[in-house]
Amino acid sequence: MSFDGTLHDLHTVEFKRLIPGPIELAWDYLTKPELLKTWFADVTLEPRLGGAVSVRFAEDTCGDGTAGVHGTIREFRPPYAIAFSWIRPRAQADGSIQHVDEGEVRFELAERGEKVLLTLLHSRQPTEELTGHSAGWHAYLDNLQSLISGGDRINFAAVIRRVRPGYEERIAAMQRSGAA
Numbered sequence: 182m183s184f185d186g187t188l189h190d191l192h193t194v195e196f197k198r199l200i201p202g203p204i205e206l207a208w209d210y211l212t213k214p215e216l217l218k219t220w221f222a223d224v225t226l227e228p229r230l231g232g233a234v235s236v237r238f239a240e241d242t243c244g245d246g247t248a249g250v251h252g253t254i255r256e257f258r259p260p261y262a263i264a265f266s267w268i269r270p271r272a273q274a275d276g277s278i279q280h281v282d283e284g285e286v287r288f289e290l291a292e293r294g295e296k297v298l299l300t301l302l303h304s305r306q307p308t309e310e311l312t313g314h315s316a317g318w319h320a321y322l323d324n325l326q327s328l329i330s331g332g333d334r335i336n337f338a339a340v341i342r343r344v345r346p347g348y349e350e351r352i353a354a355m356q357r358s359g360a361a
Contacts, residue, residue: 184323185344186315188351191308191360192284194315196301198322200329204290207297208260210329211288219334220325222249226265230257234265255285262289267306283307299325311352316345 186194200207210216217224223237237249252266264287271281284305291298301322303314320340327335 184319185347186319188311188315188348188355189304191311191352191355192306193302193304194306194311194318195303196299196318196322198299198301198326199293199296200299200326202292202295202297204260204292204297206329207290207299210325211263211290212259220328221321226254228254228257228259230254232257250283251280252286256287260290262287264288267303283310308352308356312345312348315348315352316341319344319348 184196184198186196188194210220212226212228214224214226221236222239224234226232226234232254234252234254235249236251250267250269252268254263254265256262256264264285266282267284267286268280268282270278273279282305284303284307287300287302287304289300289302291300299322301318303318306314320335320337323340324335324337327333
């Protein structure tokens with residue numbers, strides 16, 4: 182199993198990671214704000230179908246501590262799957278801010294013996310965001326893997342610097358081949 186994300190098209194990246202179980206622990210890392218903050222971002226969510234999600238990224242990862250995304254939970258099946266829309270505020274030419282739906286993030290968990298297969302799918306994202314999101318998710322999942330295994334936080338910026346060129350290259354090759 183590769184740690185790299187699979188680019189399905191110019192709008193979708195998928196990751197598969199085998200992480201320590203039990204599945205309930207993995208679920209907690211995906212849905213409990215105090216655990217989400219350790220590996221991903223400052224997340225608040227209403228744990229139910231149709232519930233609100235708000236994500237604020239830390240300065241040492243992908244943000245300034247205030248910018249982020251929000252969305253609505255589109256799937257909620259404890260402890261197997263959670264999916265939510267990815268809506269970002271975007272500045273418009275007239276200076277206004279518009280909230281733009283830029284896809285969906287879906288986490289799925291499946292038991293594999295004493296381990297858990299975590300699948301992350303970020304779909305329907307703008308092509309110009311694919312490199313950043315792919316490298317970012319790669320680093321966040323490295324961080325999750327380390328922490329849930331009892332290790333330390335990873336150096337997020339170092340992972341981004343290491344993996345971003347590979348994603349850029351693969352996306353450019355897809356664009357040259359005319360992939361949609």
